[in-house]
Amino acid sequence: MKITAAVMREKGGRFALEGIELDEPKDDEVLIRMNSCGICHTDTLPRDQVVPGPFPAVYGHEGAGIVEKVGSRVSKLAPGDHVVMSCNSCGHCDTCQTGKPMYCRHFFKANFSFARMDGTPTMHKNEEVVHGAFFNQSSFATYALGTERSVVKIPSDVPLELMGPLGCGVQTGAGAVINSLHPQAGDSIAIYGAGSVGLSALLAAVVTGCAVRICVDPNEERLKLALELGATHVINPRTADPVKTIQEITGGHGTQFSLETSGNLSALRQAVDSIRIMGECGMIGAPAFGSEIGLDTWGLLLGRKIRGICEGDAVPDLFIPKLIELYRQGRFPFDKLIKFYDFDQINEAMEDSERGRTIKAVLRFK
Missing domain, CATH: 3.40.50.720 (NAD(P)-binding Rossmann-like Domain)
Incomplete structure (x- = not known):
């Protein structure tokens, strides 16, 4: 499907909004229409090659949105669900199976390989591969793919535009x-x-x-x-x-x-x-x-x-709902950290974050 994404094409560069193609969801994947996405310091690591990564690429890993489609093997999510996107993990290694997915033995492959776990890309522009699946999201885009394991269903009566940072920075x-x-x-x-x-x-x-x-x-x-x-x-x-x-x-x-x-x-x-x-x-x-x-x-x-x-020792499906309940009770006012920017202001938002002018920048998609 055709989407708009903020694409990074060179080390230390600036984002450019481009029309690209996003794959349809596979059996274990979820297609999400993005509502908002937080900006995190980790988004700068592949851009600046602190963590090696390919170009062109799409970053973003604090996404919040609404489920559009689910794959045939997805059972916990359905179209229309409000969700937060968090980190990916394999689900099969010893640390995942003992309830510590943030220490997954395949954490870097699952989150920094810019591909699905099977190595296939999720985005392209004509014949060019655009490297997505950053943190199994690449949510600096109007739509994103995640897996059932890395996507958390949240209540529909809380402000969705606030919720993305719960998936990484706030959770951490x-x-x-x-x-x-x-x-x-x-x-x-x-x-x-x-x-x-x-x-x-x-x-x-x-x-x-x-x-x-x-x-x-x-x-x-x-x-x-x-x-x-x-x-x-x-x-x-x-x-x-x-x-x-x-x-x-x-x-x-x-x-x-x-x-x-x-x-x-x-x-x-x-x-x-x-x-x-x-x-x-x-x-x-x-x-x-x-x-x-x-x-x-x-x-x-x-x-x-x-x-x-790493990531606050969290199991996202369990911990993010707890933070949301504390927020609803007025005991966890993380919204006071947030400043909103329109999607096309992504370079301004990133600069404000890096210079300390904004604590938590959150992009909103129209």
């Missing part, structure tokens, strides 16, 4: 707190980075009852928003030493938990140094491949932990 931050770190009421947490992932983690820290909620970020506007969303303390690392300040806030002990969400190696070291004996640091931010960090080994010997967290 909130899940890191709720699913990975498991703080108890009264615990303390320091969150490094006040972007959409970090602020989603902050909202989750409020929900779980963390008593001390510290946000660290060099952007004063974001720190102001963090206070509005429930931070008890904020620290600008340009004007104060985060580790020293966190020690002062916590009576010299450090926090029980910390999260690093930006991919900055200096911030990661500070996040580890911020936790107390028996504390735990979660690493969400993605630095360049091959990056290494030096740590205080004696600090780790005193029971401190550091762990990587």
Whole structure:
């Protein structure tokens, strides 16, 4: 079928809206008419070749829309369903079968190969292959294909245009707190980075009852928003030493938990140094491949932990509906992070996101 997609044709380039052909859904696939799609830092990785990827290509992996068609083997979805598109996983490996699809042994093939799992493309323009299936979506387009496994049905009475970021960025931050770190009421947490992932983690820290909620970020506007969303303390690392300040806030002990969400190696070291004996640091931010960090080994010997967290340890079919219910109750106001752009403003939206002018840009399709 003919669709309009934002196509990237060169390293570091700009998106161009082009008419292309999208395959009809296969037996296990779902065709979705896109309503909206969030912009995430991960969308820049293949563009800038931080993660190798082909050109021309269509990105986008925080899609929300309405099901148009389903394949013959699809049972959980039907035309007319409102859905959020999330990450893909094989469903067959040991980690998938033990309820950890975000650590699928075929995660990169399922999400970064720009093809179906069987290697076939989903998009073309005349005789040219346009590389789609990014995160099994490529939802910077008016229509997208997903699989039953990676598409989540949501209630039809919530604002569909808000829901896309739940599929990745919001899920990642909130899940890191709720699913990975498991703080108890009264615990303390320091969150490094006040972007959409970090602020989603902050909202989750409020929900779980963390008593001390510290946000660290060099952007004063974001720190102001963090206070509005429930931070008890904020620290600008340009004007104060985060580790020293966190020690002062916590009576010299450090926090029980910390999260690093930006991919900055200096911030990661500070996040580890911020936790107390028996504390735990979660690493969400993605630095360049091959990056290494030096740590205080004696600090780790005193029971401190550091762990990587992918997509908030979420099972999307189970976790996204929980976040939606918290949103409906007014306890998870992630909508305060969002700014909308029309689809043809995609380059402006991407630039605003990269320069920190917008926390979570969301494209709307007419």
